[in-house]
Amino acid sequence: MPQLVKRAYKYRFYPTPEQAEELLRTFGCVRLVYNKALEERTRAYTQEGRRVSYVETSAALTQWKRTPELAFLNEVSSVPLQQALRHLQAAFANFFAKRAKYPTFKSKKKSRASAEYTRSAFRWKDGRLFLAKMDGLLDIRWSRPLPEGAQPSTVTVSRDAAGRWFVSILVEETIAPLPPTGSKVGVDAGITALATLSTGEKITNPRHERRDRRKLAKAQRALARKAKGSANREKARLKVARIHARITDRRRDFLHKLTTRLVRENQTVVIEDLTVRNMVGNHSLARAISDAAWRELRSMLEYKAAWYGRTLVAVDRWFPSSKLCSACGTLQEAMPLNVRTWQCPCGAVHDRDVNAARNILAAGLTER
DSSP states (O other), X not given: OOEEEEEEEEEEBOOOHHHHHHHHXXXXXXXXXXXXXXXXXXXXXXXXXXXXXXXXXXXXXXXXXXXXXXXXXXXXXXXXHHHHHHHHHHHHHHHHXXXXXXXXXXXXXXXXXXXXXXXXXXXXXXXXXXXXXOSSOOOBOOXXXXXXXXXXXXXXXXXXXTSOEEEEEEEEEEEOOOOOOOOEEXXXXXXXXXXXXXXXXXXXXXXXXXXXXXXXXXXXXXXXXXXXXXXXXXXXXXXXXXXXXXXXXXXXXXXXXXXXXXXXXXXXXXXXXXXXXXXXXXXXXXXXXXXXXXXXXXXXXXXXXXHTTOEEEEEOTTOOTTTBOTTTOOBOSOOOTTOOEEEOTTSOEEEHHHHHHHHHHHHHHHHO
């Protein structure tokens, strides 16, 4: 049956110089408030052994605004500042629940520049968006329509390292499940073939990073030669960032198309429970594994399967999918990576990846 989900729609927009200045000021204030609150909570935790609540940090923010040194915090919308404190509270909750590491300070250069506005800080009227303390509506490029009648609950404005501005609009949407299908597929993730299906199909890895590796290396060398703090260094940094952004965009687009296809065509999708963090420790394969983005592939499959009424099964990472004969079940003693085809004593000749995908499917169906 249809389900109500929260879904974010992301669009590019082009701010006026005045809007860009206001947003950059807001980003800086958000970062300052987050870091100052984190510093205070860390001091209380390490020196006094007590936990500071969101209510206490919110009250502290009010006091900071009254001091001459931080009076400029009153110049931006208060909502993004409060949201920064809520995000810090969530980070500490995850830390104490042992789901994440201790929160870290936000860096001007490395952290994502963003500000989150809730309903009290923006106005949505006839498909036009106005933010608090900002003149005029945002010049958004509506690359796809929002669901009919959708009312945004949260708006997040961000600027990436390449200088591009984005607005992410969170709405509640009713998603109907896809028509049932009897198809099932096992997926073996790889490097040469990004995904090998139990049907025998191999989906070639586009290797987006490798395609631009020479251009990226040239831009990085040019950046290294520029004097720190100079205008030319900033231009060179932007060039590097744009190449990275192009690689990321192409990779994400490809993964979206692949995962949508797998979910649409199959009622059950079975994958391996890979530990990508451990696998990138292999320096010979780390770059290729990162470029393949297996973790992002799985994440997309998970939420799309949940949305559209499909089943996603992850088999144990230690399951010997490559060494097991999918025809008779005989387990081979060893299967080096350079062996791409092999013959079982039962006479069956296997393509290594296709055989693995078939074993993954069989294992996943027994786990259900």
